[in-house]
Amino acid sequence: MEWTEWRRHIDQVVKDEGRWIGLCDGWGKPIMRMPPHLNLSAPESRFAAGTLDLTVQTLMDGVVSPVVDHMVAEGLGVFDETGALIVKDNIVDMIAVVTRGFKRGYVTSYPVAQGGDLAPTSLKVHGTDLLDLLQMWVCPSVPQSWVPNQEIWLGDVVEYETPREVATMEFATVADGFTMSGPAEDTIKTLIQDSFDSVNHQNGWSATPHLVVDMTPTGNESPHVNIRVQDQMISETVFPIAQMAGVNIRVELWWPGDDPVLVRTPDRQSTVLTSWDRAIGVVKIEQIGG
Known part of the structure; x- marks a missing residue:
């Protein structure tokens, strides 16, 4: 979708439900809406990058969410004895959390797919907000x-x-x-x-x-x-x-x-x-x- 279509969709979801959570590419452009979340934690702290811990349901009525194909690349790992799979350690996706008058982006890393013999039933995503970029940007003296x-x-x-x-x-x-x-x-x-x-x-x-x-x-x-x-x-x-x-x-x-x-x-x-x-x-x- 183009930006106008994305904005129309996202603004309507925020109006109806109060919040839109979506997967974006590394530049912050929306790719898809995240499936229903099972857990969401996004505490804030002054002068420290905020963190995101998000768990979403990826298997609904026998259908696997397309977010799995995007965030869990084939062949990058195997399920361990607990049913957990850690994948894509170099991921450059972003999760956007949009509410009324507020929009925050979180750069993601180490998604963890869990459960299911044939397909994961949930996906855990951890991320840090964009304030973290100021810890990686030099402040030149001259x-x-x-x-x-x-x-x-x-x-x-x-x-x-x-x-x-x-x-x-x-x-x-x-x-x-x-x-x-x-x-x-x-x-x-x-x-x-x-x-x-x-x-x-x-x-x-x-x-x-x-x-x-x-x-x-x-x-x-x-x-x-x-x-x-x-x-x-x-x-x-x-x-x-x-x-x-x-x-x-x-x-x-x-x-x-x-x-x-x-x-x-x-x-x-x-x-x-x-x-x-x-x-x-x-x-x-x-x-x-x-």
Whole structure:
């Protein structure tokens, strides 16, 4: 189905039943609605990736749900003596949990099919929400140097046996001069978007980013912070400061048809309301307060 058809279906299910749970591809586009769930647990915790534990019924009236064919690849394992099968340890699917005014994506791993001699009767799925991506995204100390500057270096230059494509980037070697200061909410938004831009530029992803920062201000008074940037991950650099400053950070799944998002323009001088033709992760950074 196209996005308009998916949105019509999902919005109707949410209106009628209060929640839609679906399987998406690794980019967040819906593939199918998940079969009825037997168990669902999705606790949230500030500054820690939320987890999803979902068990769905896969055998109903003698018919096996197509989710089994998608998530349980043939030949990747065998049933053990308990009737459990762990499969696809490199899975890149996503589970979307959609309620009224809320949409969260969970990157899945290690689905476990259980029961049944001929076909599994249930499937357990574990996942982590998109905030976990900030634990794997570097926060450059000199983001201006992270531009597309790859060049072919011959082996006798860098002692490689074969030519390799490399790029020059600057890194912090001392603490002085690598600190961002200002109101917590605005400074954290700028730092994270700078990090996204730098890595996207370096890898040629600028035209198709998969994470953006929502620049919409809360209007709440935000304390002054100093954030030392030392080429660690975003979570290591930002989360401790955000927690002390009372700034909340979460990542929501955005789909075509959702309201436009206020994002920074490529020249970094202004902001513009933007929509995309694909799913994207939107980082919400909000100062808590009155």
